[in-house]
Amino acid sequence: MTDHGMIRMKELLSSYYGLQDEEKSEQQECNIDSSGYNSETYVKKLLETRGLNELLTIDAQMICEIKELDTKMQMLVYENYHKFINATDTIRRMKNNVASMEKEAERVVTSMDRITTKSESMNMALAPHRSKVEKLIGVRRLLRRFEFIFELPQRLNTAVKQKEYTNATQYYLLARRILKRYEHILSFKTIQVQAEKIIDQLERLLKKPNVGHDTRICEAVILLHQLDACSNEIRDQFFEWHHTYFKREVAVFKSQGQSASVLDFLQRYNAVVLSKMDRVFSVCKTHFMSQIVSRKQSSTSCKPSDATRDDLVLNFVEDLFALYLEGCSMQFRRPHTEYGPTVEVTDVLQDDGLSSDIVGSEYFVFMRVMKHFVLQVKLADSSMPMCGLVGNATEFVSGCMHFQIKGVFRKLREGTGHLFASSHGNVCLGRDLSEGGQSVVPLAQESAKGVIDMMHKVLQQMKAMTETGLSIFPEFSRLFSDLVQGEFYDFLKWFNAMVLRYAEPKRAFTRPDGQLGTRHEEQDSIILPWLEPTPQFLLFLSCMCQELSAGGIDECMRGLIERLPAPTSASKCPDNESGHSHRTHDVTQMIEVIRKSSAELLEHVAKQYGNQLCIIIQNGLAATSWADMNEEPRSVQEMMALIVEATFRFGKEVALALGDEQSIFIGSNGHAAQRDFHRRTSALRSRNAGVAAATSGMQLDVDRIFARKLHIFPSQLELSAEAFVETMLKMCVKAFSEWVRLLELSKFGLQQIQLDAEFLYNILMYLVATGEAKEEVESLLSDLLSNARARAIEDVLMDRSNVAAIVSTKSTQTLSRLG
Numbered sequence: 006m007t008d009h010g011m012i013r014m015k016e017l018l019s020s021y022y023g024l025q026d027e028e029k030s031e032q033q034e035c036n037i038d039s040s041g042y043n044s045e046t047y048v049k050k051l052l053e054t055r056g057l058n059e060l061l062t063i064d065a066q067m068i069c070e071i072k073e074l075d076t077k078m079q080m081l082v083y084e085n086y087h088k089f090i091n092a093t094d095t096i097r098r099m100k101n102n103v104a105s106m107e108k109e110a111e112r113v114v115t116s117m118d119r120i121t122t123k124s125e126s127m128n129m130a131l132a133p134h135r136s137k138v139e140k141l142i143g144v145r146r147l148l149r150r151f152e153f154i155f156e157l158p159q160r161l162n163t164a165v166k167q168k169e170y171t172n173a174t175q176y177y178l179l180a181r182r183i184l185k186r187y188e189h190i191l192s193f194k195t196i197q198v199q200a201e202k203i204i205d206q207l208e209r210l211l212k213k214p215n216v217g218h219d220t221r222i223c224e225a226v227i228l229l230h231q232l233d234a235c236s237n238e239i240r241d242q243f244f245e246w247h248h249t250y251f252k253r254e255v256a257v258f259k260s261q262g263q264s265a266s267v268l269d270f271l272q273r274y275n276a277v278v279l280s281k282m283d284r285v286f287s288v289c290k291t292h293f294m295s296q297i298v299s300r301k302q303s304s305t306s307c308k309p310s311d312a313t314r315d316d317l318v319l320n321f322v323e324d325l326f327a328l329y330l331e332g333c334s335m336q337f338r339r340p341h342t343e344y345g346p347t348v349e350v351t352d353v354l355q356d357d358g359l360s361s362d363i364v365g366s367e368y369f370v371f372m373r374v375m376k377h378f379v380l381q382v383k384l385a386d387s388s389m390p391m392c393g394l395v396g397n398a399t400e401f402v403s404g405c406m407h408f409q410i411k412g413v414f415r416k417l418r419e420g421t422g423h424l425f426a427s428s429h430g431n432v433c434l435g436r437d438l439s440e441g442g443q444s445v446v447p448l449a450q451e452s453a454k455g456v457i458d459m460m461h462k463v464l465q466q467m468k469a470m471t472e473t474g475l476s477i478f479p480e481f482s483r484l485f486s487d488l489v490q491g492e493f494y495d496f497l498k499w500f501n502a503m504v505l506r507y508a509e510p511k512r513a514f515t516r517p518d519g520q521l522g523t524r525h526e527e528q529d530s531i532i533l534p535w536l537e538p539t540p541q542f543l544l545f546l547s548c549m550c551q552e553l554s555a556g557g558i559d560e561c562m563r564g565l566i567e568r569l570p571a572p573t574s575a576s577k578c579p580d581n582e583s584g585h586s587h588r589t590h591d592v593t594q595m596i597e598v599i600r601k602s603s604a605e606l607l608e609h610v611a612k613q614y615g616n617q618l619c620i621i622i623q624n625g626l627a628a629t630s631w632a633d634m635n636e637e638p639r640s641v642q643e644m645m646a647l648i649v650e651a652t653f654r655f656g657k658e659v660a661l662a663l664g665d666e667q668s669i670f671i672g673s674n675g676h677a678a679q680r681d682f683h684r685r686t687s688a689l690r691s692r693n694a695g696v697a698a699a700t701s702g703m704q705l706d707v708d709r710i711f712a713r714k715l716h717i718f719p720s721q722l723e724l725s726a727e728a729f730v731e732t733m734l735k736m737c738v739k740a741f742s743e744w745v746r747l748l749e750l751s752k753f754g755l756q757q758i759q760l761d762a763e764f765l766y767n768i769l770m771y772l773v774a775t776g777e778a779k780e781e782v783e784s785l786l787s788d789l790l791s792n793a794r795a796r797a798i799e800d801v802l803m804d805r806s807n808v809a810a811i812v813s814t815k816s817t818q819t820l821s822r823l824g
Contacts (some may be wrong), residue, residue: 083728130329155192158199165207174228176202179263208234221247223288230292240293244321247285252324254278255332263336266345268353268374270336275381278332282325286388293318322392330401333378337405340412341371350374359476366473371409375402376477403481407488410467414492417463418499418531421456425503428452429536432545444664445541449548456500456549457557461564464493468568486569493565497558497595499531501602504546508537540610541662547610548724551601554596562592608723611729614655616738620649622741630755637803638757641764641815649768649819650715652730656772658728668726669772731778734769735785742789748796755797762790765810768819 033041035050051060155158155181164173177200184197211225212234226243230237254277264270344350350370354377363369382398432445471485536542625644653670660668717735722728745758766786794800 016370023631044196053141068718075458089380097498124247137177141514150183154183154196157196158203161200161203161207165203165210170207170211171224173207174231176232179264190562204232208232208413211778212239223284226288226292235292240317243288244317248321248324249330251278251282251328255328263339263343266343266349267336267339268345268350268370269379271333271374271378271381272353274332274336279381279385282329283385285325286385289318289322290388319392322389322394323397326392326394327398330397333401337401338408341368341409344370344374346370363473363476364585366469368409368470368473370687372473372477373747378402403484403488406481406484409470410488410492413463413466413470414496417459417496420459420687421500421503422531422533424452424455424459425533425536427547429542431540433539444546445545445662446664449545450552452545453549453557456553457561458494460496460561464489464561464568467565471569477807489569490565493561494595497592497599499765501550501595501599503533504550504599505602505605506533507536507546508543508606519630540613542659543610543613544659544662547603550599550606551724554600554603557598558592558599604722607724607729608732610659611722611732612736614659614729615733615740617655618651618733618737619740621651622737623744626741626744626748629754629757631757632749632798633752634751634753634757637753638811640811641760642757645761645764646815646819646822650823652734652769652772653823655733656726656730659729663724663726670726727772730772731782734782735778736773738765738785738789739784742785742792745789745792746796748793750793750797752797752799752801755793755800758793758809759790759802760808761810762786762793764815767812768816 033039034046036042037047051063055063157176160176161173164170164176180200184193184200187193188197208229211229222243226235226239229239258270258274258278264273277639341460345617350365350373354373359369368605379395379398381403383395386392386394428448431448467489469720471489474485475482489515621644625647629642650703656668656670660666665671717732717739722732748754750758766783794802
């Protein structure tokens, strides 16, 4: 049906525009919608070209179309008939109504003519009296004014007696202009004098100090300003009274201690303090700052006296707001969990359309109360925008946020302190490491992992805080980033400082004179407990620092960057008390510092062992009278054997602490080393045969100048027992050499030093790896012998064969004691 309709429409349009193509007669005869349609031809063609099923389908389709057309035709006839009936009824009603409308229109015209006639007659009758009525009304108004003027003294007296000062002022201000204009008339002059006398009395009452509470003080200033009687003295009294009043109110709130929640405190505090401050600020702006506002609007310069007055007003407002912030400070420095329940906050402050995730965050209440605080201050700031109260409030809020962030990192410091204490117990549990003990390396790795896990938890908590904060304070994106980075950087500095304090316990746990910190610093700082800085514990700290600097801190830094928001260009970063704003924290440099601290701890361990060796040498040197020795020495001094025994003992302790099972100081490695030691001893005897005479003092000084500089402590101490032994030996021999320079030796004293040096060379050189360290130890021993020969009264050395025999015997005895 639709196809036939489209074909028919195309034919009609083509016919209208003259575009119809001439169809063939056969096509027109077969087109049922064409004017040349022939039913016989159409049926014949269908019978020739279509099958039975198709013919049945076409037949059924044509029957449906015929029925549909019949239905439409019936509906069209019915609708037209219905419209025709309605039109007939409408015409009938119009015919009846038009007849009555003509009568009504004639009656209205008659009534209007009659009204017009009566109105004109009334105007003509009342015209002569209209001017008289207007004059009488004016006289009546004037008489009422005169009545008010003549009753003014009585009204003023009544209002003053009833303490209705505002009404009295309004009465006088209404009459003052009239009395001034007609003061040449005696009666008016009398009333003016009486009124001014009463107003003078009113001014004296208003100027009395401490006339009442805050509302009456403000009312008095307003009335005095309206009466042009507000002097500088009144202004100063106003400032002083309110400063004392608000100071007392703030003290009352501070004395009440902590309230149920910060939100509860803030609501009560604002109702009592901030709302009244807002009224005081409004009075200052209206009655003390009007000149300032007018000058700013006109851009005119001010006199020095005006500037002084302006400063007084601005300073007064700033002082009051500082008192307000002081009252908030103690309450706002509470844990974020004490700011109030979420239900109360959402009911009282509304949620501002925030998502459920933000509302459910643990920092939502804290951030929402901070936002409410800023909004309340913004309302008060509208009275005195030139004081920048909102800026001060924003800075105060940033300080509160910093306090919360510091609280989280404070817990991280406390957790680190507990970790140090427990690790110290584990490290020192097997104090006598000579009997075997737990290696500090796995303990250090486990502790470093514990610190990293704690830092990740803190950073995850900071992520929740920053996401909530950005939803409520989107302008603080840079502030959040700077504060968290600053605290993370400060934690690393604190960690490094605490670790290094154990290397110097005297400086670590006592404050130097004159360096006492402030109370705020003492509360915020976390000092680790005293833990005995044993060599094993210092090795543990060094290994822990190596683990953190090797990758732990980098991992935390990447997590920090992922969790913190990217600062937006429109974000604000108010200055905060710790100066973290707009600061770039070089954590990479801090990693290098911790790595150096690890090396410093290793060096300190080597110094501890080296100092013990030096004490043995110092005691041995002090117990011997070197200048009075008159017999040829027959043995190596006992202190040299003690040096060797202590060196092996210290090496074993370090090897056990580091878990170095391949060290020559542990187990079967030591026995194999002893056999190699005997071979080295026998080889070294022939090498020292024949020692040249000592050089002169000047030549010795020249040799020292051009000698290669030796470093006792390497720039990077290797984490092995052999490296520690090399360092402590170089330290011991160097100290021995320097102490010899202070002695005065006889010939036999020189020979004793020769025996001791040869003994140390033959035994201790085995403990030093070949290469640069071996050359350094050999050079130090050579310096020792050179210094001894320079300090000898008679430079005569012992025969090489005797030296070899004595050193071999003492070496055997020492080895047998070592087992």
